[in-house]
């Protein structure tokens with residue numbers, strides 16, 4: 362029987378000592394009311410909350426969990442290096458090996474810099490582009506997430522208008538709007554930023570069209586600006602190379618994080634030869650950026666990426682899930698909007714302007730042991746099994762029944778603060 366009294370008590374205590382009770386997208390404030398905020402442990406494809414409830418976790422830590430929580434050989438590499446030395450006065454020699462391996466695996470990359478969070482890597486990418494071009498304007502897709510620094514955070518509180526100076530926006534996959542944004546940047550274009558797929562929250566995901574990706578490349582070449590693909594979330598989940606290798610387009614810079622060490626804290630900026638000097642002459646560092654243990658974990662993760670069928674496996678598990686959920690939904694008279702690559706699924710309901718069906722369904726799934734997200738893309742990890750997927754589909758079926766039997770539900774009020782309910786999303 363699902364219970365949440367321990368979580369509730371922790372949330373009350375958190376209210377007193379953590380601003381807002383929790384921050385960032387790790388706050389469950391915008392999820393169905395009973396979603397657990399705190400977790401106790403995780404193993405393979407599962408995590409347990411502080412009340413002891415087990416979930417098949419389709420959020421994978423918001424991306425890092427690629428091979429399974431607590432993966433034996435990755436964690437052994439981490440612990441082994443931790444015992445030898447982690448955060449020292451300088452990096453361990455294996456930093457060079459990690460850079461060699463990343464640049465060998467990612468076609469466009471000739472050099473690598475390591476940092477801690479995805480935001481570090483996207484911010485450095487912007488700086489390298491500005492240093493390379495000696496220009497300021499960056500062109501970005503509207504609604505795309507590139508991190509939580511003042512220049513890119515989706516919430517403006519605490520930022521100055523000048524933090525956003527020199528930015529022009531386009532619509533993902535819309536070539537005309539990309540061209541218009543580049544025209545607006547005039548002779549000040551430093552970079553075009555692109556997400557590897559459109560993976561914004563609350564809207565359907567989209568694969569990039571080859572036309573859009575190629576045009577972004579051409580425009581950067583014409584203007585001598587740099588093309589940046591932000592592979593922090595999707596990196597190595599869609600390809601064993603940069604994600605735009607799928608559309609045959611090579612960026613100049615790419616940012617990585619999340620899954621590159623299966624959850625151990627490390628991110629990276631990779632770049633092409635022409636941007637090497639620009640990268641060497643920005644000032645970038647952090648107290649924990651050179652820690653050796655996450656680098657050891659990353660080396661083992663990269664080996665598994667090269668040597669296992671994790672990619673084909675997560676793809677086929679994702680397709681099995683997608684098909685099963687569509688079938689279960691139709692039994693109950695629902696139509697799902699399942700968008701994006703099957704291994705990075707986003708699942709919402711057709712005809713659900715107030716998100717009420719989605720919230721009720723996710724709540725029912727969660728209380729039966731499946732952790733889904735109602736409006737953010739999810740992730741398939743290689744530790745999941747066919748049985749996990751089939752069990753998920755069964756639980757989803759039961760949860761559709763709950764939604765069907767609850768009749769008409771009011772719009773999800775907590776989303777009103779985002780202005781999402783007003784414009785009929």
Ligand code: PMP
Nearest residue numbers: 478479480506507508591593594
């Ligand atoms: N870019 C993308 C595409 C992301 O998904 C994220 C994290 N969700 C970031 C950048 C920022 O990464 P981090 O939270 O590690 O700073």
